[in-house]
Amino acid sequence: MKKYCKFIYAFPLIAALLAHTACQANHPQIDNSTVKQLDINRYMGKWYEIARYDHPFERGMSHVYTEYSLLDNGKIHVVNKGLKNGKPKEAIGKGKQPHPIEYPGRLKVSFFLWFYADYYILELDEDYQYALVGSSSDNYLWILSRTPEMPKAQLDGLLQKIIQRGYDVSKLIFVEQ
Structure with missing residues (x-):
């Protein structure tokens, strides 16, 4: 009886480990390491969305761009704009750089x-x-550019980097600008 009870208690742990292993095999690890240096002031301004992974809050949108501006308190004012069914849509948000020294490329929005x-x-x-x-x-990915279109060579190089990082480029939706 004791051996049977030990197996019952160990079964959920074994099942969880097997499920985790199977999940890892189906979803290889991505490289989501961020840039080591970021001049937050230079990052501010207008960025056009060249491509993105699909997600509900931008689904069906075209002519998408974002404007970032640094506020006096160090926070970031975020304005996303685009067209959905030919009508302008706008979302206003806020951003911050929680660890500017340790992780300058990791922001929160x-x-x-x-x-x-x-x-x-x-x-x-x-x-x-x-x-x-x-x-x-690996659920979110955007390619952003200062201009509505990127030169082909530049885009191709970035797509190669995306593949090297383990992301699925076939999931990218190229945004009409």
Whole structure:
């Protein structure tokens, strides 16, 4: 009886480990490491959305861009704009850089009360002309540019970096600008 009881108690742990292993095999680890240096002032301004993973809060939107501005208190004012069914849509939010020294590329953004989401700057052009943004998971990904279109060579290079990081480029939706 004792051996049977030990198995019953161990079964949930074994099942959890097997499920975790199977999940890891189906979803290989992504590299969501962020940039090591970020001049937050240079990052401010207008960024056009070149491509993104699909998610409900931007589904069906085109002509999407975001404007960031640094406030006196160090917080970031965020304005997302775009068109949905030909009508302008706007979302105003706030951002912050919780650990500017340790993790300069890890920001937090909120569009609702105090609920902040990860905003990881994964790649950033040395001239701050394009950026790759993700999160702590592989569910979110954006390609941003200072201009409504990116040169093909630049975009192709960024797509290669996305693949090397373990993201699925086939999930990208290229945004009409």
